[in-house]
Amino acid sequence: MSNIPETGRTSRVRIRLVIIQVLVLSMFVTLGGRLWYLQIRNGEEYYHEAKSNHVQRVVQPAVRGSILDARGIALADNETRLVVSASRTQLMKMKDRGKAVMTRLASVLDMAPKEVMDKVRLCDSETPKPCWNGSPYQPIPVTLEATTQQALQLRERPEDFPGITAEPTAVRRYPAPGGTRTAQVLGYLSPVTDAEIQKAKDTDSPHLRSDQVGRSGIERTYDTQLRGKAEVTSYEVDNLGRVMGQTKSDPGVPGATLVTSIDARVQSVAEFELQQAMKTVRNETDKITGRKYEADSGAVVVMETRTGRIVAMASQPDYDPNAWVGGISGTDYARLTSKSSNYPLLNRAIQGQAPAGSIFKVVSASAAVRAGYDFDGKYNCSSSYSLGGRSFANFESKGHGPITLGDALKFSCNTVFYALGHKEWQRDGGLKPNKDTHDWFYRTAREFGLGSETGVDLPNEVTGRIPDRRWKKSFWAANKDSWCKQGKKGGTYVQQIAYESCLEGNQLKAFDSINFAIGQGDVLVTPIQMATAYAAISNGGTLYNPTVGKAVISPDGKRVDMIKPASHGRLPIDAKTINDLDKGLRSVVAPGGTAAWRFGGWPLDKIPMRAKTGTAQVYGKQTTSWLATYTDDFTIVMTISQGGTGSGASGPAVRNIYNAMYGLDMAGNQDLKRALLPKPQAQLPRVNPDGSIEAPEIKPYVPPSPEELAPPALAGPPAAPPKHQD
Structure with missing residues (x-):
């Protein structure tokens, strides 16, 4: 049996419990203090450090689809080239804004330093070409034709060329098969802009900063199909740029091939x-x-x-x-x-x-038939046609006598169509048009598709112009002030025309209609x-x-x-x-x-x-x-x-x-x-x-x-x- 009294033993246990409680309490106080230090006193500092641990996306642009002619011959495709690019973001962080790096790069590429610097500057309304019209956050190509030796020099001395990369890249090519350029039909590419990225971000075809997009021709019309989908791999990196792990990978899809009807x-x-x-x-x-x-x-x-x-x-x-x-x-x-x-x-x-000239006469012949004239009837093809004291000659002043509308096309007789256009203008009321004017010549032209887009699958098609009564009024309203200021009675030809237009440019005159009948005057077609x-x-x-x-x-x-x-x-x-x-x-x-x-x-x-x-x-x-x-x-x-x-x-x-x-x-x-x-x-x-x-x-x-x-x-x-x- 122990000689220690029971009361003494209990006292020692209590002392130990007190000591343990003090130690536990001290630990909680210490932890609490540390938490206060981290979250309150230095919370903002650590917040920014944690924020710098972010996800970095590595984008591998999709190979753009080829454009082929109807038999499979490439009108536009891609070729692999050694592309040297510069990261403008990294260059701008340097004390000299990358000037020393770009000067060394110019020496390696056998280019002038100014030429390299011009390529990486951003385009705006005042900056002349060359300049970069794409996103400032994507690599900017300095040259697409680097040699293997030049690429090796850049890779062997990365410390001298921070922000510079040299990689084999698929580059657009227009091979001109058989010597044919097909230039305006194909169009061209240029880098996507920030505005375009924002505009397309919620669409079915969002842009990445690395995208090249069609600017004209079928490169633009079929851009979505040709562009494909870039491969995007997401990595989690710390504030020093060290990769902490891969978070996501979206495989890329090459662009589709466009077969055209071009031979x-x-x-x-x-x-x-x-x-x-x-x-x-x-x-x-x-x-x-x-x-x-x-x-x-x-x-x-x-x-x-x-x-x-x-x-x-x-x-x-x-x-x-x-x-x-x-x-x-x-x-x-x-x-x-x-x-x-x-x-x-x-x-x-x-x-x-x-103006269409005489190829317009198929429209006028059609209009005449719609107005009730017989295609096989006889119409006088005189050497000239008189209107208001003025004489309008047939082409080279040659006449053929009474002929059909078919012969009027054969001989391209202006005076037949002058007379038909004038008669229809008179029937519609002349300078005081009827409420129910037929305007057969103007209406027929529009229903032939003139004055409107044809719907061709190429961008920026223009509409041409059919100068009917409605157009005359709107054109006069838009130009009246200028004509009145410029016009002068009895002045030069231009001044006299401006003077007359100022006074009565809103009226469809007989002269307008006879000119229209042969595709002249204010008519414009494509x-x-x-x-x-x-x-x-x-x-x-x-x-x-x-x-x-x-x-x-x-x-x-x-x-x-x-x-x-x-x-x-x-x-x-x-x-x-x-x-x-x-x-x-x-x-x-x-x-x-x-x-x-x-x-x-x-x-x-x-x-x-x-x-x-x-x-x-x-x-x-x-x-x-x-x-x-x-x-x-x-x-x-x-x-x-x-x-x-x-x-x-x-x-x-x-x-x-x-x-x-x-x-x-x-x-x-x-x-x-x-x-x-x-x-x-x-x-x-x-x-x-x-x-x-x-x-x-x-x-x-x-x-x-x-x-x-x-x-x-x-x-x-x-x-x-x-x-x-x-």
């Missing part, structure tokens, strides 16, 4: 022949001005008549879309946007506007509008929306989404009138027609040809050449600004395009082995099991030799053109 071979011919026609006519003298023709711009459209699909579309002047890859230089940007180069970025097939209208005559009346895109194929090749032809209306005439127009247009290429001298030897029995020539007058400029044509399968419309007559300037080029497509020589002999496209391309390119698409070879276009252009039956001196060309 690269026909496109090559169209581009060459348009350019050659402009060069040729620049060596010819304009009889009106006594100067050489300027032929400053032009366009040609080749379209399938039964679908509206675009086979070729060329515009001059053009440019190399590769100039935009990796950021455009200041010199190239100035050239592409300057007046002296005549704005090659414009696609004049859908943005070039001019080549795509006229191609759509003439294709509708060919196909029986359907106005198709012109389309370049034909199908979208998934990256693995397993899914094909066809882009089906769509219509935006029908011609406002019956089948008989369409047939009458067709006959009249056939006569234009027959003996005596205004285009006959350009289609001599054409096999009309095998491949029926229809055409309408046009020569449009523009104040202060030389005449604009128009030629609208079609067969059963294709429609071709060409225009050359300040290029002279329709058949004279555009005729040879259009004939050569048809010859190449159908495999014809100038004598009308057909060799289908040489024919590029005797029928529209129905099938899509073949897709291999791995998703790749087979592409045939393409050779550059070889223009016909002088011997080929002169058939044996016409050997010797070329025949003189007819007096009346239009």
Whole structure:
């Protein structure tokens, strides 16, 4: 037994419990104090430190989908290049704002330091090109053409080049197969902007800062399909940038492939022949001005008549879309946007506007029939038409006596349409219009699709202009003050016109209507509008929306989404009138027609040809050449600004395009082995099991030799053109 009394033992236990309680209490006090220290006194400091432990996203941009022609030939694709990029965010954190690093980088890349610094500065309204138009938070390409040796120098000395990377990257390429650029149709890319990122963040196709987006052409129209989805891997990193773990990974998806209806071979011919026609006519003298023709711009459209699909579309002047890859230089940007180069970025097939001239007469003939005139009736084709003491001459002042509307198309007789336009203006009340005016000529023009967009799948199409009564009033209201200020009675021609417009510019006058009837005056049309209208005559009346895109194929090749032809209306005439127009247009290429001298030897029995020539007058400029044509399968419309007559300037080029497509020589002999496209391309390119698409070879276009252009039956001196060309 223990000698310690019970009371003493209890006392010791209590002492121990007290000690333990004191220790526990001390621990709680210490912990509480520490918590107060961390959360209250230094809470803000540790909050910011914790906040600096964040998620960093690493983005691997998706490979952009290819753009192919109808047979599978690449019009736009990608190639791997060594790309040197700079992180502007890191450079701006340096004391000298990265100047030393960029100077060293310039030395390695054999560039001037200023050139490197210009590339990484941000674009604004006052900063000239080159500059960076994308997000300041994404790597900015300095060069897309680094050598392996240059890349190794940068990687071996990372301490000398902080914020600089050198990586193999897929870069957009426009290979120009067969020498064809297809520039304005394809468009170009540039970096996404912060404003675009914000605008698209809640849509089905949000942008990442690394995205390149289409800025024009089909690169823009089909940007969502072509762009694909970038691979994004998210890492948790601390404030020192050390990776603490991977939090999420979203696999990327390459962009889809866009198959177009463009045939690269026909496109090559169209581009060459348009350019050659402009060069040729620049060596010819304009009889009106006594100067050489300027032929400053032009366009040609080749379209399938039964679908509206675009086979070729060329515009001059053009440019190399590769100039935009990796950021455009200041010199190239100035050239592409300057007046002296005549704005090659414009696609004049859908943005070039001019009076239609005589190719408009199919509209006027249709309007006349709707107004009650007999197509086969007789109308006086006099050498001139008088109105209010003024005489309006027929083209080259030639008359043909009483003729039908079909013959009026054949001979392109202005005075027949002058008289019809004047009579309809009078029937509608003249200067005091009736409440129920029919306005057949203006209404018919609008129902032919003029004055409105055609719906082509290319951005920035313009509407043209149909100057009816409503337009006259709105235009007068917008310009009255300027006209009244500028106008002067009895002054110069411009001052007198301004004076008259100030007083009565809101009125639709007889002069306006007779000019309108031959596609002159304030009428403005585009080549795509006229191609759509003439294709509708060919196909029986359907106005198709012109389309370049034909199908979208998934990256693995397993899914094909066809882009089906769509219509935006029908011609406002019956089948008989369409047939009458067709006959009249056939006569234009027959003996005596205004285009006959350009289609001599054409096999009309095998491949029926229809055409309408046009020569449009523009104040202060030389005449604009128009030629609208079609067969059963294709429609071709060409225009050359300040290029002279329709058949004279555009005729040879259009004939050569048809010859190449159908495999014809100038004598009308057909060799289908040489024919590029005797029928529209129905099938899509073949897709291999791995998703790749087979592409045939393409050779550059070889223009016909002088011997080929002169058939044996016409050997010797070329025949003189007819007096009346239009």
